[in-house]
Amino acid sequence: MLSTGSEIRGLGTELANGECHDANAAMIVADLTRCGADVHLEPAVADDVDACRAALARCADAADVIVTTGGISAGTEEVVRLALADQGVDFVSVAVRPGKPQACGRFGGTPIVCLPGNPVSALISYELFVRPVVVAALRNPQAERTMRTVRAQGQTPPASAIPRVMLGVVDGDDATIIRSHSVGALAHANCLIVIPPSDGGLGPPDEYPAWMLDSVASTL
Incomplete structure (x- = not known):
């Protein structure tokens, strides 16, 4: 590294x-x-x-x-x-x-x-x-990230033709998308939320896939 x-x-x-x-x-x-x-x-x-x-x-x-x-x-x-x-x-x-x-x-x-x-x-x-x-x-399946579907609360990102991966905070089935890209925001996030591309016609969905960052990994 x-x-x-x-x-x-x-x-x-x-x-x-x-x-x-x-x-x-x-x-x-x-x-x-x-x-x-x-x-x-x-x-x-x-x-x-x-x-x-x-x-x-x-x-x-x-x-x-x-x-x-x-x-x-x-x-x-x-x-x-x-x-x-x-x-x-x-x-x-x-x-x-x-x-x-x-x-x-x-x-x-x-x-x-x-x-x-x-x-x-x-x-x-x-x-x-x-x-x-x-x-x-x-070959460490214990280290794989947990994937979930979460409901976005508050303001959602505008439509974009390029997929985005954003920091988020999940609480139960709900998630808040963090719009900042600062180190401070990173410290508060417990997931990455995947925002799929959109042509702008229907607007962003209410539910998104999320990769949880607190997955338990093996300590070999």
Whole structure:
């Protein structure tokens, strides 16, 4: 696991203006461990291509699959894009919000999945594209997320042609959709609510599928 970004600092580090703690590594490593994986956590790297390549090489030596966060948007200075430019990694835009930019391929022969840097986008991308593969590979059915159908209370999102996965709070059969993408909102959520695409003709439905985030996982 590798987080990237010159603004990223380790947990417990005093922050200067413009810096933030590495929330992505904390939540993804914690869940991978709960799923039963042995995790190699590489210290976060700044926006330096050579440092990023060196960190990726250490990850490739230690792990069966590499997961990164940050540095994959469409800009010309995105560090993970630059570090993987000669590796044949596919950088794509996925039809889901949040979490549109994604990448996957191999680094030095080791499979790599690259997720966005925003913590909410990183978590949703991890839940969609990484976690199910890890759970299947570890053959740990206890770690599978519980799926439910919930009734949305309050204001629902407007119709959109692109499917969305949003934070939510489930209480019984009812759910409140959290419209914020902040870390604070993430701390309060206990589910991910899937908003299907709509052509706008009928408006959004009242019931949605939800992935519960408090599933009991094995502690191997």
